[in-house]
Amino acid sequence: MITFKGLVAGYGRAGDILRGVDFAVAEGSITCIVGPNGAGKSTVLKTCSGLLRPRKGQILLGSQDIGGLTPAAILRLGVVQVPQHHGLFPTLTVRENVQLGAYVNRRQRERNRARYEEIAQIFPLIAERANDRAASLSGGQRRTVEFARALMLNPGVVLLDEPSLGLDPKACRQLASSVKALNQQGVTVLIVEQNVRFGLSMADNGVVLEGGRVLHTSGAAELLADPDMGALFFGGTTRETQP
Amino acid sequence: MTELVQTLVFGVLVGGVYSLVASGMNLVFGVMKVVNLAQGAMLILSAYLTYSLWKAVDLDPLLLVLVTAPSMYVVGWATYYLFIERARTTDPAMALVTTFGLALITKGIMALLWGNDQHAVTPAYANRSFTLGSLHFPQAQLYACLVAVAILAGLYALLRYTWLGQSVQAAASSSDGARLIGIEVRKVRAAAFALGVAAAGAGGALLSVLYPFTPSSTDHWIGLMLSIIVLGGMGSLPGSVLGAVLIALAESLTAAYIAPDWATAVPYLVIILVLLARPQGLMGIRLREDMSRA
Amino acid sequence: MTTTHVRRSVIGAAAALLLLFPVLSDNAYYQNMAIMAFLMAIMASGWNIISGYTGYISLGQSAFLGIGAYTSALLAIHLDISPFLAAPVGGVVAAFFAVVLALTGRRTRGIAFVIVSFAFLELTGLLASNWTGLTGGNHGLPLPLPTWDRDVHNWPFYYSLLVLLAVTVWGSWAIRRSKLGIGLLAIHDDESKAEGVGVRADRYKMLAFAASAFPIGIAGGIYGYYVSFLEPAAMFDIVIAMQIVLAAHLGGVGTLWGPVLGAFLLEPLTQLTNQQLSGPDAGAWRLVIYGALLAAVVLFFPKGVLVEGAKWWRRIRGGEPQATAGRRLPDLPATLPASVSERLRPSAGDGALARPLVTVDGLRKSFGGVHAVQDCSFTVERGSITGLIGPNGSGKTTVFNLLDGSLRQDAGTIQLSGRMVHTLARWQRAHAGLARTYQATRVFPHLTTLENLAVASDAFSLGRLRASAISGSEAKRAREWLDFVGMGAYADHPAGQLSYGQQKLVELAQALMLEPQLLLLDEPAAGISPALVERLSAIIRQLNGCGMTVLIVEHNMPMVLSLCDRIHVLAQGRVLASGAPGQIERNPAVLDAYLGGHSAHGATSGATS
Structure with missing residues (x-):
């Protein structure tokens, strides 16, 4: 479904963060990228959603290379990223925030209206707080709204950047079930997660990233059981950090 | 007593127009944190445009808003791409100095085209008033205030309820968040800047009826705009309406009870006092760059 | 010519x-x-x-x-x-x-x-x-x-x-x-x-x-x-x-x-x-x-x-200054100059030494609806190296920003050496003996390395301002600190041109110029090579050996475990557990917070010594 081939990327004039990343995300799977701080996990997502232009390599969606396309073009192809944090627009209401998810399809009013109603059904929070400003939401509620916003386009691929960040256990569990429900409708999910156990417990496959390269790929369950994993994270090898 | 009420009435009417005049500068600041010092020159330029159109076609000058606002939108759009975007990427302070340069250029061009003599647009109702009891409502002020409030309401609705307006707000609050939903932040910034200049365009048409103007009026009006947004709170649109009315009242009270000459000093005094005592203004959030989120 | x-x-x-x-x-x-x-x-x-x-x-x-x-x-x-x-x-x-x-x-x-x-x-x-x-x-x-x-x-x-x-x-x-x-x-x-x-x-x-x-x-x-x-x-x-x-x-x-x-x-x-x-x-x-x-x-x-x-x-003279970023650092960390270690040693004798250097009580800070830090209380013992760890977003950096005054708390108090410092301005806290380094280094890029150190100021008076920026005894002190962190050879290079790791060392030396009672280090090992991490650990040990108290936020667990006397684990803005490294390492709540689902029950089961 999505194949990363020899992906090299970095910011500004600084060195490369990703130094040749190769892995594939199977259609309809949940894949979780794990790795220590600064391994380049978020950078993979940024190149995939178009925020960052790759220096080398390809990102194939099916057979089309989407590396270097604008975020709008990638959104139209059905690939949506949920931002890490501060992604909501605090001066707008919850409803407006969610509706903005369909920005690239803004001409299709009827469809957007119907889709919003569907989403408000799935997430009761959206319906309850529709007219409140996003600034009034708690951290967990914001995540939910960000997640719901990403669904406005009926995406085929959802990219989640550290979904558990700042969430309490209850909110984490809710989020996990939302992700699984989404996946059961056939959506491919690529997650980046610092909290390894949480991320892998949702996922089918795991990808271990370190120092801008893929160290290891396998089934998520195997990875969780792997005793080396504990060492890798509690051992915390840190090589490079994002600027 | 009547004199006081009359002064207050006058202040509120003028405040409506001031609100519109300041809203453009405030919008641009809110979206891209650039104070457009050329906004005053754009305002007077629009007043001159109104004057020439009024002379040429003899339409009601207040209706000419429909021409000046779109024309100034184009001017603002071109200014953004030619100057502001480049300056913005180097340093926000440089962007400000650039707009200062643009203000001088515009002022000079106006003097070349229209001369340094005082101009005024004087429709038939310019000197008429409605009378209610012992109170006078100058017609020009009343109509201009109504038009200003209508345009402000339209601007507010545009920002609040349309895709463009929401993308402007989105780009202002979270650039990456906006890009992730496909908003082209650069185009949106250009549109916001142009919209700000268009608001000055509309304001210019109105002020051309209310006040005589020369190219040098630019400085007075830029001071007025700055004082309004500083008082109201930088970046807050409701704040600038409140600021506008308060400044207008302070001006008319000063003119009535102290001396008309000193009324022009009010905006500058307000700027300095507000920034000394309450830098965030009446309705603004604190402007402290070191207090950004950790 | x-x-x-x-x-x-x-x-x-x-x-x-x-x-x-x-x-x-x-x-x-x-x-x-x-x-x-x-x-x-x-x-x-x-x-x-x-x-x-x-x-x-x-x-x-x-x-x-x-x-x-x-x-x-x-x-x-x-x-x-x-x-x-x-x-x-x-x-x-x-x-x-x-x-x-x-x-x-x-x-x-x-x-x-x-x-x-x-x-x-x-x-x-x-x-x-x-x-x-x-x-x-x-x-x-x-x-x-x-x-x-x-x-x-x-x-x-x-x-x-x-x-x-x-x-x-x-x-x-x-x-x-x-x-x-x-x-x-x-x-x-x-x-x-x-x-x-x-x-x-x-x-x-x-x-x-x-x-x-x-x-x-x-x-x-x-x-x-x-x-x-x-x-x-x-x-x-x-x-x-x-x-x-x-x-x-x-x-x-x-x-x-x-x-x-x-x-x-x-x-x-x-x-x-x-x-x-x-x-x-x-x-x-x-x-x-x-x-x-x-x-x-x-x-x-x-x-x-x-x-x-x-x-x-x-x-045209072909004299662009040599790029310095890649050069190797001198191999061994220099020892602390005797004069400096003399100054740093806490004046013994009064009972204050027995009390904690820092007491944080009920600290709270929220941004919008998000509680970054809530009811956070902990102490830093005098002369200790104390670690502050926790998952991303658990509030560690916010705690640092509250400690050094770059943020103002919503509630709670901070005591440094028995003095309430939570209402002081940042420069006052620096004068009171509190210095920090940043996660992403913040040296003054247009100043030279030596000038970066000369900016540090532990008092304010008009007379001092007149003094030459890098004067005799102070210049000597700055060079001592630069030599100590191994950056002496770079004294006259613009700090902005140094590599990331070198900037980290310069920023550390800059904090040391204040000769603080409490040194706050925000992820000192992030983004630097293992060799440099080793050196940094050695530097921190030496400073601590001379009596300097260090509070350190770090993800590199081997470093934290080997360096610290005591560790506080933060989760969701609260202290989840406190204890010696050995206890923390085996604490199931901590393991869970790092590796597994966030646990809210850990606060009670946390080991305390």
């Missing part, structure tokens, strides 16, 4: 030429042009102190010209003294107004200052034209005419302004190399970081603004006498304010000679436009020309002639 020689000969020749010029030529036109160039150079040099060094752009600097002119004119008229004698008073009055205006700079940054300076110019102009009883208003204020021989009519003006220019440039040079100057440059680069290393930024800015207004005020007095007729419109002119900005940008903002050079480049143009343009449109054309020039210089030539020229000069 070195660059220094070239510069000295050029300056010497120019000075000699200017000194002799009125004697050699009695051409009044050129004398006038020179006088106007001196005036503009004085104003641009003054402007450069607040706007070039400090980065606070003033668009109303010509107000001080008007203030000086009117002050000395009124004194001259009413006291019947020579305006030359009254001119210094004009400078003092201008500086006084600058101090009052700078009060607005206490709580605001950049843009607000620009607006204030503009408003001030307009307000003073209005004051001059409306206060007719004092100033004659728009009718103007005539001054007594000079009494000396017409043949040397211009000489007193010429030489007094030349001397004033020399004094201004000297003052600018003196400020640039003083403690004050280096603090101003640091404020320009990163004001809140400067406050973090003890720079009392509001006072620095106030002094800079006063120093930038003072010579302009004096110049105003002389200029007023020269034109012998004061008009508000000409004295408080926005176009002059703009020319000041333009001259400085043209020559080179922030350099010593750039504003002078810019003024001398600009003045002939002014004279040319004055000559060539006449009639009713002259003023309009000048606005267009200067406006376009200002926009063009700022957009396309922002560094100015001097900086670009110096770059060009270096290029």
Whole structure:
């Protein structure tokens, strides 16, 4: 479904963060990228959603290379990223925030209206707080709204950047079930997660990233059981950090 | 007593127009944190445009808003791409100095085209008033205030309820968040800047009826705009309406009870006092760059 | 011939030429042009102190010209003294107004200052034209005419302004190399970081603004006498304010000679436009020309002639400085100098030593609806290395920002050595013995490594500000610290050009210059090589061995476990567990917080010792 081939990327004039990343995300799977701080996990997502232009390599969606396309073009192809944090627009209401998810399809009013109603059904929070400003939401509620916003386009691929960040256990569990429900409708999910156990417990496959390269790929369950994993994270090898 | 009420009435009417005049500068600041010092020159330029159109076609000058606002939108759009975007990427302070340069250029061009003599647009109702009891409502002020409030309401609705307006707000609050939903932040910034200049365009048409103007009026009006947004709170649109009315009242009270000459000093005094005592203004959030989120 | 020689000969020749010029030529036109160039150079040099060094752009600097002119004119008229004698008073009055205006700079940054300076110019102009009883208003204020021989009519003006220019440039040079100057440059680069290393930024800015207004005020007095007729419109002119900005940008903002050079480049143009343009449109054309020039210089030539020229000069001489980023560090960490370890050792004897150095109680901070830190309480024992760990987003950095004062808590208290510090400003906390490094390094990129250390200041007094930026004993101390972290060889390199790891070491040395009671290290090992991590650990141990207390936020667990005496684990803004490294390592709640689902039950089961 999505194949990363020899992906090299970095910011500004600084060195490369990703130094040749190769892995594939199977259609309809949940894949979780794990790795220590600064391994380049978020950078993979940024190149995939178009925020960052790759220096080398390809990102194939099916057979089309989407590396270097604008975020709008990638959104139209059905690939949506949920931002890490501060992604909501605090001066707008919850409803407006969610509706903005369909920005690239803004001409299709009827469809957007119907889709919003569907989403408000799935997430009761959206319906309850529709007219409140996003600034009034708690951290967990914001995540939910960000997640719901990403669904406005009926995406085929959802990219989640550290979904558990700042969430309490209850909110984490809710989020996990939302992700699984989404996946059961056939959506491919690529997650980046610092909290390894949480991320892998949702996922089918795991990808271990370190120092801008893929160290290891396998089934998520195997990875969780792997005793080396504990060492890798509690051992915390840190090589490079994002600027 | 009547004199006081009359002064207050006058202040509120003028405040409506001031609100519109300041809203453009405030919008641009809110979206891209650039104070457009050329906004005053754009305002007077629009007043001159109104004057020439009024002379040429003899339409009601207040209706000419429909021409000046779109024309100034184009001017603002071109200014953004030619100057502001480049300056913005180097340093926000440089962007400000650039707009200062643009203000001088515009002022000079106006003097070349229209001369340094005082101009005024004087429709038939310019000197008429409605009378209610012992109170006078100058017609020009009343109509201009109504038009200003209508345009402000339209601007507010545009920002609040349309895709463009929401993308402007989105780009202002979270650039990456906006890009992730496909908003082209650069185009949106250009549109916001142009919209700000268009608001000055509309304001210019109105002020051309209310006040005589020369190219040098630019400085007075830029001071007025700055004082309004500083008082109201930088970046807050409701704040600038409140600021506008308060400044207008302070001006008319000063003119009535102290001396008309000193009324022009009010905006500058307000700027300095507000920034000394309450830098965030009446309705603004604190402007402290070191207090950004950790 | 070195660059220094070239510069000295050029300056010497120019000075000699200017000194002799009125004697050699009695051409009044050129004398006038020179006088106007001196005036503009004085104003641009003054402007450069607040706007070039400090980065606070003033668009109303010509107000001080008007203030000086009117002050000395009124004194001259009413006291019947020579305006030359009254001119210094004009400078003092201008500086006084600058101090009052700078009060607005206490709580605001950049843009607000620009607006204030503009408003001030307009307000003073209005004051001059409306206060007719004092100033004659728009009718103007005539001054007594000079009494000396017409043949040397211009000489007193010429030489007094030349001397004033020399004094201004000297003052600018003196400020640039003083403690004050280096603090101003640091404020320009990163004001809140400067406050973090003890720079009392509001006072620095106030002094800079006063120093930038003072010579302009004096110049105003002389200029007023020269034109012998004061008009508000000409004295408080926005176009002059703009020319000041333009001259400085043209020559080179922030350099010593750039504003002078810019003024001398600009003045002939002014004279040319004055000559060539006449009639009713002259003023309009000048606005267009200067406006376009200002926009063009700022957009396309922002560094100015001097900086670009110096770059060009270096290029033809092929002498670009060597890039240093890749060089290896010296192998062994130096030992702490005996003098330093003596200073650091806590004064024993009183009971205070037994109590914790830091007591944090009930700290709370939320952003919007998100509780970043809530009911956070912990202690840091004196002489310990204490670790603060926790998953991303657990509030560690927020706690640091609350400790050093870059954020203000919503509730709770912080005690340092028995003193409540949570209401103090950042520079006060630095003076109280608290220093920190940042997760992403924040050195002052345009200062050299040594200058970076010289910015650090553990007290504030006017006397100290006058001292040379890098003076004897302090320079020695700075070099000791640089050697200690292994960066001694890089003392004269611009810090911005160092590699990330090197910047980390410089920032550490900078914090150590404060010789703090408590050293806060925010992810010191992030993004640096394992070898450097080793070295850093060794450095921290040595410091601790001398009695320095260290609080460290770090993800590198082996480092934390081996280094720390005691560890606090944060989760969701609370302390989840506290204890010795061995306990923490085995604590299931901690393991869970790091590896597994967040646990809210851990707080009660956490090991405490």
